[in-house]
Amino acid sequence: MVKKILAILLLFPALLCAQINTERVMTIARNALYFEDYVLSIQYFNQVINAKPYLFEPYFFRGLAKINLEDFQGAEADCDKAIQRNPFVVGAYQIRGLARIRQNKFDGAIEDYQTALKYDPENLVLWHNLSLCHMRKEDYDSAKEDLGKLLAISPRYTPAYLMRGEVYLKQNDTIQALNDFEKAIELDRYDPDGWSARAIVRIQQGKYKEAEADLDQAIHLSARNAGNYINRALARFHQNNLRGAMSDYDLALDIDPNNFLGHYNRGLLRAQVGDDNRAIEDFDFVLQIEPDNMMATFNRGLLRAQTGDYRGAISDYSKVIDAYPNFMAGYYQRAQARKKIGDAKGAEQDEFKIMKMQIDKRNNAASGNADKDMADNSDSSKDDSKTRKKSDKNVENYRKIVIADDSEFEQRYTSDYRGRVQDRNVIIKQEPMYALTYYEKVSDVKRTVHFHRYIDELNRSKLFPKMLRITNMEAPLTEEQVRFHFALIDSHTSDIVADDHNAVKRFMRGLDFYLVQDFASSVDDFTKSILLDDTFFPAYFMRALVRCKQLEYQKAEESMEGGNAPTTVGGINNNNAKKSEVTTIDYNIVRDDLNHVVELAPDFVYGYYNRGNVSTLLKDYRAAVADYDKAIELNPEFGEAYFNRGLVHIYLGNNKQGLQDLSKAGELGIVSAYNVIKRFTDRSE
Template identity: 40%
Template sequence: MPQTNSQRQFPANKQPKRLLLVLFLATTLLGPVQQVNAQLNTDRVMAIGRSALYFEDYVLSIQYFNQVIDAKPFLAEPYFFRAVAKLYLEDFKGADEDCTLALERNNFMVRAFLCRSYARMSLEDFDGAIEDCIKGLEFEQDNKSLMQNMAVSQLEAKRFDDARKSLADLEKRYPNYVYTHMMYGQLHVEEGDTLAAVEDYSRAIAIDPHFAPARAGRAYAYLLKDDYANALPDLDEAIRLNPDAPGYYINRGLARYHLNNLRGTLDDFDSVIRLDPNNALAWYNRGLIRSQVGDLNRAIEDFDKVIQLDPHHHVAIYNRALVRTQVGEYKAAINDLDLIINEYPEFTPALYQRSEVKRKAGDAKGADKDYFAAWNLDEKLKSEREDRRRNPDKYAAADSLRNANREAKREAARDIASFNQTILAEDDNTTMSQYQNPMRGRVQDRQVELDIEDLYTLTFYEQTRPGPTRRLMDYSRYLTPFQQAGIKDFQRLLITNLEQSLDNKQAAEHFKSIEQLSSKIGQDPSNPRYFLARAIEFALVQDINSALDDLDRSLTLDPSQTLAYFARANLRYRRMNVELAEREEDMVNERSAADNRMTTISSLSSSNRNNALNDNDIRSTNSRTANRGVLSGSTSTVMPRSTMSGNDRNLNLIGESTFGMDYELVMRDYERVLELDPTFIYAWYNRGNIRCLQRDFRNALVDYTKALEINPDFADAWFNRGLTHIRLGNRAQGIADLRMAGQLGLYKSYNLIKRFE
């Protein structure tokens, strides 16, 4: 099989380069909600919808916003927040339409322009996104997110001069903003100036040496220059900083390939497939390498997987035909080549190859027919090329169409002439948008950060865990009373810190369960299990205050319910986070109102200037119950979660100084749980978390240690205790704890171990 080591091709199914698409979704929550009566209380329903959105129950939140829209279709807010939920669900068309409806009702809603600009960028409507950014900037000239989205859209639309002007303006207003230099790098890559791109990414690295996408971006620029030796250390560092980015491994694999390190290349592609089993690019590249080193049967398996993922990946089909020929699978090889020739009738290498296969299979007549067909086609194409050289005007229109078709094929990575090329993972900055854009963020997509693992809570639904699931204690005895009270399905109640959001069907089931339990309570108002069960149901649909009311009633009837105290502590803490978010939004809105009075702009937006993302802040990675960055009354307000940063200004205290008795009530409930059952491991762990978030690190260590004494297989407790030790300066002990967490399956511990060592 012919090989051309220096050639490259861009990845299949290229997605738009979502470079730094900043849409900080900081939804704040309003007051408690109750069941909707005959006359809809839109404020309460709106509040519960925003609560559901805040806790990532997107489908559920849409149902609530629908109710508000039905009752008061003239309001802009429910359309806007429904758009945010649709963005989370990647319904970009629906988000675009809802933002438009919101703007028809309030044309000064800057956050709706920002939201729609992101939706349109995702739909590749870059001109529309630019228009939204321009309109939004009329009201907030210093809005960093809008300025950034406009520059990105101009880059995508190939309006490079406009993008350069936008970046110059962004750099003037925010000179140390790392993403400006990242976008400059992308601009120079698009223009083919890789030397300037290297300088741009170097400036970004100087601003933030620990920002993995900057290292990966500079490595990509080096790869475009065929400077594999300089690309390799940058990719090594990017992977050290963020070991969960498949594209980094793909590009390092290609750098190693060109440096003749085939074993390292295969290791990198193996890592990609482990991280992303549906990454066709990794399967394809590994198949190519395996075919080169003679591992033919496994190369076929890799190409099979590529074709399973993308049945129209003709490059993989052609390569599979070549390898099948080598292993003697002639009939299968001919079938593959038939597909290629039907799709690319002028691709003569396929005809020559089919001729060879037919000859080996004993079909001499068919082999000769293919051979002469290929030879005649080659002569015809040669004559046509000569005629085109002599008479270019004659072929101008045809060439234009041919070029358009070729570009379309390149976008889909279908250029069959590139059959022997390893494919470079283009620096489309997907990982950068994931780093900055919380709406697309999940722990598996983000850089590992210094953030403790989340609280454990009661639910029926759990996200898939990356490792084996371990039940740390037997809590079945706490579920038996539900069964005895005739309450169905509560035997499957879980205690987890990976709570899964509800889908439409699940939400409907739990609303129905609330009605059924209400009926039972009406018949037997003295049964504490009914109130506890309904409280759990209310919590699932994000009606926190109604859940707390039921827990109070349940504990009044039976003050010995360990599970009720545990649930109430968790919900009280959750409500504290909600109220903190609401207070921060009120502060932002007050500043915005003052700005509006000065500028005489009647806008409902909030100021972005005082709440822009601090690139050095450490934010939450996996918490449904902690604060997270989302879209609120502010166009880009970030609600920072309490962190484990060494810099105390990044630590968001939720404690006695802010909430007084609320905090005390949370701690009392956990203490009551432990009085009733000293082996209730999740109460020790949760109380340790809250103490840690209050910077009461020494007492947090005591709680984590107690949890580990009860069950030494508690990976999250090892992880959190390790970070707490490090926060106190006990680095060696902290690393030892992180190592135990990694050994128990919490893989991200290894990244932190490398960083601290």
């Protein structure tokens, strides 16, 4: 018994609670953080904090994990502790500033960014967020000053022109705003934000045809932005293109089914073209969101009367009249509806009320609030504009198209606070590698079940605690799942001590180590599994995947210079472990494992696919195309293989072939393919 316990301790040294190897646990924790397994990473950071509470790094990284889980108060508290332990960490001020922004503590955030800029004065992310904080506080002069400094550091940083253009709009300087938006388009014509920003200015200037052309371009570059369709519908409406406007509202509501403006305005347009029943559906939806919206209620009443539902119409008219007792059109419409159902007395009362209001208006006899309401209504009747602001509550404007208020009429970048340098731009990248795991994210678009005969046999054997899945959409673990797999590691360790020559048991524990992001232990177990049975191809497959993830993380650590890395003054990274550079040899080792996979299981399509990904990373594009060709030959419906092969063809300059593959990938459910197609279509012509 004593020997067994000693053996367990020797096999499992890294997770001992009494005296942990904090450097190793920090590495595992940062692995989990990098691969977005935030709940798990927090568990590891807790271990390091318990062992060495004087270190600043675990508090900083735990704060970063919490901010990704939207625990902004907890993130701020962790950054406080990190700064107490080391007040010269730029990243801690940056993340605390972001946490404070999310809690609307803009003064505190500004203070954090200004402090961080003393240590790192050329950090674009800090200038970006500082500018946005000043914009949110409506301190536009300070925002312009910040953006001027940002552009002095990086003259081609297009978001700064977009932000400064918005500041000019806030100050009603449309000429300067237009200049900045045009400069942003000139610098990056593939950024949809520049086109949509200029379109908004042109709508405000009444240049609807030019605005529509700009929005066409913005939609071409980013087809999943509901706001662009809403704005193009407005431009088309002003050009009397009602069908085109309704089509845009349809598209916007496909993307954002709860969009208020889309439903309200589509309801108005449907009413104009006689599509009354579907217009009622739109106003029903609006009233579910805003039950007290009297203009939507009145419009629905008109439509109900039009379709013969007079009692429903009377109910709607009555609600409006209760809210606006001097709304003459309400009494008139209710009188007409009451006549239709034979309520002559009610109709007579409404007509008498209308007559009295007309006499009072003519004699200027109205008084008090009634006089004010009548004056307001009278003024509004002189307003010839076709639109009204969403905040406009004047019921006389019930027939007008609704546009967003100025506070809402802003671009996406106004809330695009930057938390990580690597998130600055949307990067075109290949679909990820496949893994054997127990957990998979659910996709609303793609519902493919991946299958291989041997993996199915392993599942039928009932050896594994859960069903093995083949997926490239791995799901992060919940807290309960983390505890489950730590317990499994203990259980498997006991089994291995009892039977040290079982390759499958080693593989199972390696898989558990992989799921809790302990990559080094995972590789050790997969290696041992291979040594015990060199025909067991899942061990080669998973070892290749884990090694590739280790290299990806290592490269990210090497390239991190200021974003999330806890850099000190002078940009020195505080991680004491010296990192060696990732080399071609490292990736060739990964590819060698995948060579074994396809030799042992030539029908295992995911081996070819993963090897194609590795070859792409090595810039061995011909070999990558050959592997994707084989994967598609084995599975003609393999969307990810088409997508990645399409990218490789584009890298090789074969845009036409690449776009064909991307089109097929989109057809098979890889939605991001369409964005790539739009970016490269004009280059292939």
